[in-house]
Amino acid sequence: MFDFLADHQLYIVMLIVLLIWAGFVIYLFRLDGRISKLEEMIQPKPDQPVAEKK
């Protein structure tokens, strides 16, 4: 295993990049879920514009 990784260093690079990517994606999904929960709690629905000048 060690010899394989020593000869194929790009696999280590890919593993590190995929780890960072996985962490970022998990963070985004959790954030998305939490925002959706807050939106359900708060009325009126936040899809509406926040304010409009007449």
Add this chain to the structure above:
Amino acid sequence: MKSTTAKIGLVLWLTLVICAAILFPMVPAPEKWYEFPIIPGLEEKARIIFFHVPMAWTTVVAFVAAMIYGIRFLMTKNLDYDLRSVSAAGLGTMFCILATVTGSLWAKFNWGSFWNWDPRETSIFVLLLIYGAYFALRSAVDVEEKRATLSAVYAIIAGVTVPFFIFVMPRIMTGLHPGSKGDPQGAGPVVQFKMAPNMLLVFFASLLGFTLLYFWLFNLKVRSSRLELQQQSQE
């Protein structure tokens, strides 16, 4: 980017792009479909093109979006467009910083130094200053509507300079960056002149993935900013 299936699809898409960009071997004479040809002068370092260029592209998309929302705010005086404009500008600045950092790392290994004041580096630095000033301007004005109007006008003026700094200036000046005037391949776009079809495929897949990722981030930023505003108005 609203449905969960689309988000999972995007994540898988970008994961495949990452794997292809890093793992596909670079060989002098490609025979198999997955082998990339070696680009003289870049070699393995050419892989950065699959991440660095889409980041710069996403910067342009975000800054143009900030400009469009600025125009829509001035037309309607709807503060929601101001919120979208500032969200787009914030994400654009983030991607601009990422493009600068990845470009700088690449420059260290290709040119020998992190920063060389190449026309491309100078233009992206000026762009960062312009959008840094945008946020300084916003933080200097307390009245909400005045701040929105001023920053909308500023976003429009700044947005007009973006194509010049990203696409025009680095190509009309002699520089070290691929695609600049002194480049042996001419002053045309790097990707069309030097990339094999399979590299182009991965490159455009990455471009699409990064653009969609921007829209997801933009959606999250706008929604969280709206919630923040609602909370502030309730206090």
